Amino acid sequence: MTREEVRGAFVNPDPTAKKIRLPAWFDDVPWHQIDYLGWRDLRAPQLAYLVTEADDQALGVLLRQAPNRAELESRAVMCDLCRSSRRFNEVSRFTARRPSRDKRERLNVLGLLLCTDLDCAVKVSAKPIRQGFGLEDGDRVEERREGLRARTVAFIRSVADTERITQHRG
Numbered sequence: 001m002t003r004e005e006v007r008g009a010f011v012n013p014d015p016t017a018k019k020i021r022l023p024a025w026f027d028d029v030p031w032h033q034i035d036y037l038g039w040r041d042l043r044a045p046q047l048a049y050l051v052t053e054a055d056d057q058a059l060g061v062l063l064r065q066a067p068n069r070a071e072l073e074s075r076a077v078m079c080d081l082c083r084s085s086r087r088f089n090e091v092s093r094f095t096a097r098r099p100s101r102d103k104r105e106r107l108n109v110l111g112l113l114l115c116t117d118l119d120c121a122v123k124v125s126a127k128p129i130r131q132g133f134g135l136e137d138g139d140r141v142e143e144r145r146e147g148l149r150a151r152t153v154a155f156i157r158s159v160a161d162t163e164r165i166t167q168h169r170g
Contacts, residue, residue, distance in 0.1 A: 036148075048114075052149065081148055
């Protein structure tokens with residue numbers, strides 16, 4: 001994917017931002033080997049970007065990280081995309097604002113629990129610790145990667161789905 005394709009892929013761009021800041025290592029991304037690309041905005045650490053490919057086109061979403069709650073410090077939390085359990089400070093709530101031309105609708109957001117370092121692809125590609133029944137390790141990793149891709153695309157499409165919002169109000 002090119003820089004222009006990625007910048008144009010966002011279903012919920014920030015109306016105040018002039019341009020999406022891509023990471024410095026963007027030109028070195030091996031697109032054929034990754035399930036999605038996630039990065040943080042270095043100038044605004046609470047912002048994160050998630051881009052994937054679906055049906056030969058780029059899809060992206062702008063995310064905003066919510067602060068972690070200290071009362072959860074002794075708990076394990078599961079990431080909604082990679083489905084791995086991690087410590088409370090390694091998974092954060094991220095929200096994505098749904099696109100709308102109506103200013104009253106701009107508070108309509110969707111949230112998910114996501115690995116804070118955005119490295120879900122590394123976790124699903126790792127060899128499983130426990131041996132299960134039925135699938136070989138390579139098949140199990142590929143099944144986990146397909147699930148990660150499907151959940152990522154489904155989340156981004158649900159952010160862009162403005163039809164569902166208007167049907168509820170009608």
